[in-house]
Amino acid sequence: MDDLQKQLKRDAQALDGDVPEALRARIDAAIATTPRAAARRGGARSPALLGWSSAVAGLVAAAVFVVLLNNPSPAPEAPLPVTPPQASLPLLAEPLRVEAVRLTGPLQQELEHLRADLEKARDTIERDLRDSL
């Protein structure tokens, strides 16, 4: 310990560190009325436990690595079909003939029924409104 360090310690001791009784009573009272917070799980973990969990995780990772090295994933047996690039589409000589989608019969009929019901309902509402006015 050199002179400067000694001086720093001496001068630190020279500072007024007396804690008045009133202040101590204040601190004790504040502590007595303060509930303790619940522990965080990660905070109080012991170094030994941390070391063990790290070691186990390392062993598992090493085992997975060895298994992967010994059993490489098989190459695909058949090549995947290659789709023609989209850029070739505008080069088609004839325009595509597109037909409108026709509803099948039963669905078309159901739609007609729904429209008829809607008309009936509208007529009924209009009649009721006229009567009430």
Added chain:
Amino acid sequence: MTVIADEELVERVLRGDEAAFAGLVDRYEARLLRFLQTRCRNRADAEDALQEAFVDAWRYLDSFDPRWRFSTWLYRIALRRAQRLAKRRRDDAALVPEPAEDPLAACMAGDERDNLWRIARRRLSEDACAALWLHYVEELPQREVARALQRSLPWTKVTLLRARRALRAAMSEPVAGGDKSEAYG
């Protein structure tokens, strides 16, 4: 007489012996109060920060990490409390300006030579001053100082070196040197 380690006292509190916390307060109240006086702008603020630091330590004792020294953890809490208090005071001062008194002025009475901590407070940054205190007064290893200040180990080493140089230079200056601030660190 066997001195019970801080960490053992913490264990006792965590096992339900809440009175053991008083032992920690006994052990650290004067040391923390001296330290806080180098950080706070007056004695009253240092006392407030001391109280809040102990209350925080009590409240969060269950999350104390035993890989740290208890003193490192406690000083970290005290530093944070002092910073919050200083910010609160700055905000208050924006509304009502209040002249600050130097808490270290009291130690000057009857002393011909300026207290080194008073010089440190004038010449060094707050963190450099705290690093000096934790390393040379509390005798915390540099690694623990870095943890308490949430700084890197290289920063701590360099700051301690520069702080020592600055203090030596200040000590060799004539007394009527004035209050120039260099704020190392």
